[in-house]
Amino acid sequence: MQTRIxxxxxVDALTASRILQELPANAQVLEINGAREFAYDSVYFDTPKLSSYMLAALGRRNRYKVRTRSYLDTGATYLEVKTEGARAVTVKERIEYPTRDRARLNAEGLAYVGESLTGLLDEDPSRFSPVLTTGYRRTTVFLPESANNPIDARMTIDTSLTWTPMSEFALSSHLPYREGTEYTAPGMVIIETKSGTAPSIADKILWRGGVRPTKISKFATGMAALNPYLPSNKWHRTIARSMQLVPRE
Incomplete structure (x- = not known):
């Protein structure tokens, strides 16, 4: 279990590159077999009522997400359940999962989701089905505790972002977006910092450069960008400024 803020x-690619250059000398970029950037693929599950999405869109307590995450460079896949409680504290739990089942919940997956969401879920886990796939390439940076960094922290930089709707009930027939088509937001980069309650050195560098935290979720904001008929007030500015999705070429 991981608890964090x-x-x-x-940002754009140029800003992301500048932030990397300004990190302290003890910052450690994850490197495996000479590679520093890795491909990820996530499949998000929701109910026909889009319960998970609606909880996020309407700002309800006890929000949750159910997804599989595949590490395409290693072939590993996990089933993850994320919950968010008081003061935006996120808790993520996960189990290893068969890659062949990444786009469905098998018997083990259904049991795990039901157990993880005990007391939060008002529907049977069997109602979950895949609604959205996201893809991206990620660079991960570890920021050790230091005089300027109050606690060990981590920063991820995601590029080549894509969203693929996987269910008609997540879309609108009045829009051009289609199930199974991959969409992207050209030039968009998402930086995420993960630490305790105190901001990390990466946050401070971003703030000095005039970059402030943004309300965005690859799942929920992606769903809202693909279907503006869904309630999405909290992400309206983000979508208008940064997420005009177009088919990936």
Whole structure:
């Protein structure tokens, strides 16, 4: 189980490169076999009523997300359940999961989701189905505790972002977006910092550069960008400024 405060920022590629250059000398970029950027794929599940989405869109307490995450460079897949409680504290739990089942909840997955969401879920877990796939390439930076960094922290930089709707009930027939088509927001980069309640050195560098935290969720904001008929007031500015999605070429 991981408990943390997440802060998210939207920048362009040039700003992301500048932030990396300004990190302290003890910052450590995750490197595996000479590679520093890795491909991820996530499938998000929701009910026909879009219960998970609605909880996020309407700012309800006890929000949750159910997804599989696949690490395409290693072939590993996990089933993850994220919950958000008081003061934006996020708790993520996960189990290893068969990659062949990444777009569905098998018997083990249904049991795990039901157990993880005990007391939060008002529907049977069997009602969950895949609604959205997201893809991106991620660079991960570890920021050790230091005089300027009050606690060990982590920063991720996501590029080449894509969203693929996987269910008709997440879309609107009045719009051009179609199930199974991959969409992207050209030039968009998402930086996320993960630490305790105190801001990390990465947050401070971003703030000095005039970049402030943004309300964005790859799942919920992606759903809202694909279907503006869904309630989405909290992400309206983000969508208008940064998420005019177009088919990926």
């Amino acid at each position: 997440d802060r998210k920022y939207i």
